[in-house]
Amino acid sequence: MYDTWRQWVKIVVIGASAAGGSLCETARRLEPGAEITLISEESLPYYSRCLLPLFINGARSRTELQFRPSNWAEDLKLRVMVGKVASLSPREKKLLMSSGEIVEYDRLGVATGASPYLPSIPGISSRGVFTLYNLQVALSIKRWLPTAKHIIVLGAGLIGVKAAVSMCETGKTITLIEQRPTILPDTIDARAARIITSQLEGHGIQVLTGGTITEVRSGKDFKINSVLLASGEVLKCDMLVVAVGTRPNIDLFEKTGASIRKGVLIDKNMHTGLSGVFAAGDVAEVNRLDSKETLPVANWINSKREGRLAAYNMLGQSIPYRGRLRCNAVSIFGLPLVSVGRISAGKDDEDIMEDITTQTYRRFFFNDNRVVGMIMLGNTAEAGILTTLIWQSRDVASIRHRLLREGTGCLQVDSVGMWQKSKNVHIRSTI
CATH class of the missing domain: 3.30.390.30 (FAD/NAD-linked reductase, C-terminal dimerisation domain)
Incomplete structure (x- = not known):
């Protein structure tokens, strides 16, 4: 029997990347009459962060970053709000925007993602120090890149390695630094890491493992000019890209009573434990498919799947999530x-x-x-x-x-x- 309440339900989705977009698409397909509001902090929300390394070196244009057409939200009959959610009141089922506006909901999908972690290193706020996580920062890197000659990338996970490869292809001198003994430590084993390291070094990238940066140095103009390593060695550079991990954007949940570890904990139905509130993507922490451990950070495939499942479950169709599967694919030179x-x-x-x-x-x-x-x-x-x-x-x-x-x-x-x-x-x- 058709659930008539669904055609009047107010759905609010926070976050317009993989999980949030997938949630909106699925919710609209399941309930053509629902009122769906999409809230995003970015005015151009429908782009792929996975392609940002290809954007900064010119291999992809800004238009090619978009994975949804410009009329996507209009076709789905979404109400789109650009702004930041300041607080969540789960008992009243209300959101307070930073502008002061109140947004009410019956079902809430939180897909706020994660933000890059910036370590507490003296001088880390110098000019020429970047993370690579959103389009705004990628545009800043593109503007800085032509003046840079020697670039250091701190962190040799997937983002760091892809950034190093991207900038190396523009003819820059690149040094890649990883604190752990091998590169891509959360993606591959030591033997595969040795093969990838040889591939990077064969294309001119210097790879330093087992060390880290203890100080970022700059001149009177506050532009970075060198870094001090834990070993005492000083490396000259004029740009630093920090890629040492991310933190789930859980601020909304901190005073709500939701269970939080690295991310907000969700059950097998994508529910946070707060009435009518579901979560998907990087903000959520959920069990892994291949073990009993939780996996706090999703990827593009997991995020889209979780967004779909969140939509089904918030609209009354109980479909359990089997768990996240760590899945990564990349081409290195x-x-x-x-x-x-x-x-x-x-x-x-x-x-x-x-x-x-x-x-x-x-x-x-x-x-x-x-x-x-x-x-x-x-x-x-x-x-x-x-x-x-x-x-x-x-x-x-x-x-x-x-x-x-x-x-x-x-x-x-x-x-x-x-x-x-x-x-x-x-x-x-x-x-």
């Missing part, structure tokens, strides 16, 4: 890399690895005859099907030892490409 799920073996995992050449590496992790993680470097053509195996937790006992040797050749795809079949394994491409 033409060398493709994909990592999904676990990147190290747990206590009860079986670890199978094969190192084919200096630029081709594959490693799979199995638990109870199910693939729970993989690292693929070089040849990643089969990553999509293998990700589906992980996402659907399929029993692959019959082909486990053939996956590395034959790849997904031991699976057979039907004529329409919707189902992949093995003798004892069936996979539906739903991810």
Whole structure:
């Protein structure tokens, strides 16, 4: 039976990136008559942050950053508000905007994302120091970049590595600094990291691991001119990009009674525990698909999925979330890399690895005859099907030892490409 209350429901969504946009699209599809308000702090909210490294070096134009057409909100009949939400009153179901305006809701979807973490380093506020997280900062980097010759990137996670590669392609001298022993420590294992490090160094990027910056130095004009490392070494530079992680934007929840750790904790139905309030994307902390741990930071794929599920659940259709799946894909100077799920073996995992050449590496992790993680470097053509195996937790006992040797050749795809079949394994491409 159709729930008539849904056609009168007031839905407010905070945040217009992957999770928030997906929530709006799904809510409108489920309930054509609902009143949906989208609140964003940016006047151009519909762009991909994943493409910002390609934007700063000119490989992508500002228009090419947009992943939704300019009439997207109009077509969905959204009421769009540009501004900042100052506070949330869950009992009254009201939002207070920084402008003083009050916004009422029946269902609230919070997709406020995360902000870059800026470490407490003396001199970190010098001119020429940037993070790379939103379009406004990316535009500032583009303006500064032509005058920079030696650029230091602090943090060799995905954002830091992509930023280093992007700026290196403009002819700049780049030094990449990572505090931990290897680069991309949350994405790949040490062996894959060594291959990627060689790839970076082969293109002129200096990679320093096991160290960090203890001071940023500048002249009388407050422009950065050097950094002091923990080792005592001084490196001259005229630009610093800080990419040492993010913090979920949980300010709205801090005085509401919601459970907070790194992000706001949500249950399997994307609910925060506050009446009518749901969360999705980087702001939320939720269980991982491949372990009992929580994963506080989402990615683009997870965020879109969570936005969809939040819409279903806030409109009365109880669809449980199975959990986040760590999933990353990047190309580093033409060398493709994909990592999904676990990147190290747990206590009860079986670890199978094969190192084919200096630029081709594959490693799979199995638990109870199910693939729970993989690292693929070089040849990643089969990553999509293998990700589906992980996402659907399929029993692959019959082909486990053939996956590395034959790849997904031991699976057979039907004529329409919707189902992949093995003798004892069936996979539906739903991810």
